[in-house]
Amino acid sequence: MNDAPAAPAPLTVLADQAAYAEAVQLAVDAAAAYYGDGTSPLDDDAYDRLVRGIEAYEAAHPGQALPGSPTGKVAGGAVDGDVPHTVPMLSLDNVFSAEDLTRWVAGLERRLGRPVTAWSVEPKLDGLAISARYRNGRLTQLVTRGDGAAGEDVSHAIGTIVGLPGRLTEPVTVEIRGEVMMTAAQFEAACAKRTAHDGTTFANARSAAAGTLRAQDRPYVCELTFFGYGALPLPPGDGSELAGRLRELPHSQIMDLVAAWGVGTAATTPVAGVAVTEVGQIQARIEQIAAARATLPFGIDGIVVKADLAADQAQAGVGSRAPRWAVAYKLPAVEKITKLVGVEWAVGRTGVIAPRAVLEPVEIDGSTVTYATLHNPADITRRGLMLGDSVTVYKAGDVIPRVEAPVVHLRTGDEQPIVFPEACPNCGDAIDTVQERWRCVRGRTCRALASITYAVGRDQLDVETLAESRIVQLLEAGFIADFADLFFLTREQILSLERMGELSTDKLLAALETAKTRPLSRVFCALGVRGTGRSMSRRIARHFGGMEAVLAATAEELQQVEGIGPEKAPVVVAELAELAPLIDKLIKAGVNMTEPGVTVTVATAEDGQPVAGPPLAGMSVVATGTMTGPLADLSRNQVNELIERAGGKASGSVSAKTALLVAGEKAGSKRAKAEDLGVRIVTPEEFADMVEAFL
Ligand SMILES: NC(=O)c1ccc[n+]([C@@H]2O[C@H](COP(=O)([O-])OP(=O)(O)OC[C@H]3O[C@@H](n4cnc5c(N)ncnc54)[C@H](O)[C@@H]3O)[C@@H](O)[C@H]2O)c1
Numbered sequence: 001m002n003d004a005p006a007a008p009a010p011l012t013v014l015a016d017q018a019a020y021a022e023a024v025q026l027a028v029d030a031a032a033a034y035y036g037d038g039t040s041p042l043d044d045d046a047y048d049r050l051v052r053g054i055e056a057y058e059a060a061h062p063g064q065a066l067p068g069s070p071t072g073k074v075a076g077g078a079v080d081g082d083v084p085h086t087v088p089m090l091s092l093d094n095v096f097s098a099e100d101l102t103r104w105v106a107g108l109e110r111r112l113g114r115p116v117t118a119w120s121v122e123p124k125l126d127g128l129a130i131s132a133r134y135r136n137g138r139l140t141q142l143v144t145r146g147d148g149a150a151g152e153d154v155s156h157a158i159g160t161i162v163g164l165p166g167r168l169t170e171p172v173t174v175e176i177r178g179e180v181m182m183t184a185a186q187f188e189a190a191c192a193k194r195t196a197h198d199g200t201t202f203a204n205a206r207s208a209a210a211g212t213l214r215a216q217d218r219p220y221v222c223e224l225t226f227f228g229y230g231a232l233p234l235p236p237g238d239g240s241e242l243a244g245r246l247r248e249l250p251h252s253q254i255m256d257l258v259a260a261w262g263v264g265t266a267a268t269t270p271v272a273g274v275a276v277t278e279v280g281q282i283q284a285r286i287e288q289i290a291a292a293r294a295t296l297p298f299g300i301d302g303i304v305v306k307a308d309l310a311a312d313q314a315q316a317g318v319g320s321r322a323p324r325w326a327v328a329y330k331l332p333a334v335e336k337i338t339k340l341v342g343v344e345w346a347v348g349r350t351g352v353i354a355p356r357a358v359l360e361p362v363e364i365d366g367s368t369v370t371y372a373t374l375h376n377p378a379d380i381t382r383r384g385l386m387l388g389d390s391v392t393v394y395k396a397g398d399v400i401p402r403v404e405a406p407v408v409h410l411r412t413g414d415e416q417p418i419v420f421p422e423a424c425p426n427c428g429d430a431i432d433t434v435q436e437r438w439r440c441v442r443g444r445t446c447r448a449l450a451s452i453t454y455a456v457g458r459d460q461l462d463v464e465t466l467a468e469s470r471i472v473q474l475l476e477a478g479f480i481a482d483f484a485d486l487f488f489l490t491r492e493q494i495l496s497l498e499r500m501g502e503l504s505t506d507k508l509l510a511a512l513e514t515a516k517t518r519p520l521s522r523v524f525c526a527l528g529v530r531g532t533g534r535s536m537s538r539r540i541a542r543h544f545g546g547m548e549a550v551l552a553a554t555a556e557e558l559q560q561v562e563g564i565g566p567e568k569a570p571v572v573v574a575e576l577a578e579l580a581p582l583i584d585k586l587i588k589a590g591v592n593m594t595e596p597g598v599t600v601t602v603a604t605a606e607d608g609q610p611v612a613g614p615p616l617a618g619m620s621v622v623a624t625g626t627m628t629g630p631l632a633d634l635s636r637n638q639v640n641e642l643i644e645r646a647g648g649k650a651s652g653s654v655s656a657k658t659a660l661l662v663a664g665e666k667a668g669s670k671r672a673k674a675e676d677l678g679v680r681i682v683t684p685e686e687f688a689d690m691v692e693a694f695l
């Protein structure tokens with residue numbers, strides 16, 4: 001999250017009255033399903049876009065608004081109930097940025113004619129609003145929000161909601177309001193129960209909670225969680241001492257009371273409500289809550305900011321749809337509905353065979369998601385996923401996106417079962433399916449040969465004399481399990497191999513000594529981190545300068561490296577965590593972990609002026625043809641390393657972005673293209689002069 005002004009919210013453009021009428025119908029149906037049994041065909045983003053489109057149409061065509069329109073109504077006007085609320089249960093107005101919030105605060109203070117004394121900042125729990133009526137300390141009735149004026153009696157759910165005890169610690173008569181939802185664990189358990197029952201599952205925790213709250217005839221019971229966010233006198237005009245206190249206490253102190261009665265509140269979570277006095281403090285707490293979102297065991301879709309004092313609230317009053325003393329700071333949607341188009345099976349370093357979902361690309365939380373984790377085969381079965389399913393996909397911040405569940409009510413009948421592999425997709429050997437995480441029976445060795453061969457290859461550690469057949473021998477002898485073990489081989493061990501003489505043993509040992517001195521870019525490349533080939537490894541090494549810094553980098557920091565986007569970054573972080581023991585072993589072996597000649601940050605001289613950067617700073621450089629002169633002995637990869645050391649970006653193809661072409665003999669088509677585009681062309685000798693300091 002940042003302080004940049006929010007982009008105008010996207011909306012569904014409605015061309016004419018017919019499109020408008022259709023949109024109203026879709027929105028009302030979706031909202032009815034959303035608040036009803038949780039089976040909306042739209043994700044929240046799609047619904048919000050639709051409603052904004054409806055609002056825009058109505059603004060442009062006053063007088064044409066349909067009475068059934070969802071705008072300006074609690075729950076979009078799509079639900080009702082027969083149990084009147086004592087005091088209306090309203091919705092909340094939204095803000096989307098720090099600027100919006102500041103403006104909202106100013107508006108409220110203008111209305112009051114004075115500053116708001118204190119603010120309460122709490123998580124906006126992503127569930128369903130409910131009113132719980134306690135009489136003499138006993139829970140007697142549960143009512144949904146409905147249309148705000150009246151709700152539906154769901155007292156049958158009493159006893160299944162953690163945080164709403166049947167009996168309070170004190171015999172008080174009070175109405176508690178709050179949110180009913182499912183925690184991640186409750187959602188998992190609910191899905192398992194439903195799958196066992198009818199082979200299907202819930203699309204996400206919110207819809208599972210909605211469906212569960214209203215379900216009465218299910219043969220299985222699912223647990224829910226309640227977090228309170230308010231308490232009212234019951235009945236509203238009650239003259240008791242408690243009623244008086246509830247009318248006078250600040251919201252934050254009422255919440256302390258609610259918790260003391262034994263009701264669940266956010267106070268026990270990392271995103272507890274806080275009371276503050278400065279707008280800057282509100283913003284700071286919003287940022288903390290937003291940052292914690294991905295790690296919470298329950299869903300939040302924003303932060304609620306309320307005037308804390310009863311006097312401020314009373315003076316501000318309420319509108320028809322929402323109170324004027326509270327606002328929801330909305331966070332971007334982290335869950336979207338898209339299609340599961342395929343499942344790929346990859347064998348990890350430890351031999352774990354993991355499924356990965358291939359998705360119809362979808363924009364979530366500011367990035368395009370095309371892959372998502374599916375955990376393991378048991379998880380696929382548990383969720384009853386099928387190829388072609390519409391699925392809910394979750395991604396927040398830097399976490400790796402995951403498929404939450406199929407949206408069963410969107411099935412068309414064309415969905416196909418997901419086929420599980422019968423043999424290891426890497427080596428063809430058997431699969432050990434005893435545990436939920438399947439493994440190749442060869443375990444680490446399944447991928448060891450390929451990964452060690454890659455690590456010692458020319459563009460990585462370049463251990464010249466180590467042929468693949470030797471690596472097989474070493475693996476079979478049990479001398480090595482990964483490439484770091486190579487550096488601990490003894491002379492005796494190598495000599496004991498078949499067809500290995502003294503001379504070649506010494507050669508190999510010497511080659512291994514040299515390999516320890518390779519620059520970080522090559523050592524990093526040798527690790528074989530998914531999605532990081534040679535040039536990406538060079539960029540990472542140049543950016544961070546040392547392995548320690550690479551390992552310490554967060555997904556967000558990694559994204560500063562060109563070519564690492566929000567989808568790749570968390571994968572790299574996860575892979576590096578998995579590789580930590582191997583990297584430790586390499587460090588123990590004395591393998592170099594730094595990138596020579598790297599200036600990590602833009603240096604500034606004492607007078608604050610930037611000092612001259614490396615000669616190719618910011619330039620995209622292509623080398624082609626046969627290198628001559630001082631570059632004659634360099635492989636193409638080494639030339640590219642040289643370009644990057646000198647601050648440039650090595651590229652394989654000439655384009656309008658190319659700043660320089662190093663054209664050796666027989667340069668051919670790239671030279672022609674560079675001439676066409678007017679790209680500067682130099683000979684290998686001229687280039688060697690330019691980067692002399694880096695040779
Ligand atoms: N997918 C769909 O088809 C669909 C349909 C209708 C609505 N929706 C979603 O619902 C949203 C609007 O729903 P809404 O009007 O129910 O809620 P809202 O987002 O306008 O916020 C009001 C609600 O926030 C809840 N809340 C959570 N924490 C709270 C706290 N600490 N203090 C006070 N209230 C708290 C309460 O339940 C309250 O009723 C839309 O933005 C849309 O994304 C989706």
Ligand SMILES: [Zn+2]
Nearest residue numbers: 424427440446
């Ligand atoms: Zn295998």
